[in-house]
Amino acid sequence: MGVFGDYQKQGGLTRRKALVLGAAGLTVFGATGLRAADMKPGETGRVIRVIDGDSFVLEDGLIIRLAGIEAPRTALKSKKREAWPFAGESRAALSGLINKREVQLFYGGESRDRYGRAVAQVYTIAANGQRDIWIQAEMVRLGLARVMPWPGEYADIAALYALEAEAREKGRGIWSDPFYAPRSPDPNALAQFVDSVQIVEGIITSVADVRGQIYLNFGADYRTDFTVAIAKKNVKRFTAGNIDPLALEGAKVRVRGWVELINGPMIWLNQPERLEILS
Structure with a gap:
């Protein structure tokens, strides 16, 4: 077999x-x-x-x-x-x-x-x-x-x-090898991995809907802390399966994608398969 x-x-x-x-x-x-x-x-x-x-x-x-x-x-x-x-x-x-x-x-x-x-x-x-x-x-x-x-x-x-x-x-x-280790959402540590694909693990402290675009925040200050963003055009991929990203506040998650620097470090989440709910 x-x-x-x-x-x-x-x-x-x-x-x-x-x-x-x-x-x-x-x-x-x-x-x-x-x-x-x-x-x-x-x-x-x-x-x-x-x-x-x-x-x-x-x-x-x-x-x-x-x-x-x-x-x-x-x-x-x-x-x-x-x-x-x-x-x-x-x-x-x-x-x-x-x-x-x-x-x-x-x-x-x-x-x-x-x-x-x-x-x-x-x-x-x-x-x-x-x-x-x-x-x-x-x-x-x-x-x-x-x-x-x-x-x-x-x-x-x-x-x-x-x-x-x-x-x-x-x-x-x-x-x-530490090269592939899941990263902390700490913005100072994560900033050194900007412009690379990373796996980030942490707790979503707050969520926001800004004109249809969803933000999953991992710290108190969205202007400096790590954030996961779901573009308005991609939200339907989540809602198609009755998944409400706005209900993820407090969840421990693991997310993977390209780390950019927009205010603080950010990953654009274009599909739910790149998001793991850990607790």
């Missing part, structure tokens, strides 16, 4: 967290990890090259990015970017899982990104022709990728978060 069996055993989600995850209509479908109504089978093919921990190439030349997760970035000379910690280990792990193997893609939402890459959930194909390993889940379980969903990238987000929590608790892979 592949790795499916372990995913459906993950539990312990609070009702509140489950509701937030359900805001985008996501449903746990047992071991498959896919929302059947929204995912459609895509290409199958043999992997001939692994680029990094979340992208690879099929023999027909199609480049695939693993939807819903983010692996450590490799070095990029053109942008003077150094490799993130565990970039090599992540690439090696993905290569060990899929290189020279047959895989099948499954799509939710747009099937191509602006670079022409396929954006898909990926499974290896076993000798009997059946789906075997859900690659996103295995990379997260190993601690060599973190959950990072974008709109339309459907997956069993609850299962991925449970696997990430386990990997983080056990200090696997990236979670053994």
Whole structure:
């Protein structure tokens, strides 16, 4: 049996967290990890090259990015970017899982990104022709990728978060390095991570609706403290699942996204799947 069996055993989600995850209509479908109504089978093919921990190439030349997760970035000379910690280990792990193997893609939402890459959930194909390993889940379980969903990238987000929590608790892979640690909402500490993707964990002290735009504040002074903002155009993604962001005052949450400096540090939350309710 592949790795499916372990995913459906993950539990312990609070009702509140489950509701937030359900805001985008996501449903746990047992071991498959896919929302059947929204995912459609895509290409199958043999992997001939692994680029990094979340992208690879099929023999027909199609480049695939693993939807819903983010692996450590490799070095990029053109942008003077150094490799993130565990970039090599992540690439090696993905290569060990899929290189020279047959895989099948499954799509939710747009099937191509602006670079022409396929954006898909990926499974290896076993000798009997059946789906075997859900690659996103295995990379997260190993601690060599973190959950990072974008709109339309459907997956069993609850299962991925449970696997990430386990990997983080056990200090696997990236979670053994402070580079990836969840950050405090303390604005002075968080300011050093502006212009990067971070995971921030803290308590929402107040909420506000300003002309339809929602602000989740993590301190007494919105002009300097950390804030999560939900643009008016994105609020419907929460309300579609009967989730009221204004009811989150006092909740302990974990949110992930790009940290900007607007007054204090801020993350724009464009979808509920990037928000975990911890208590």
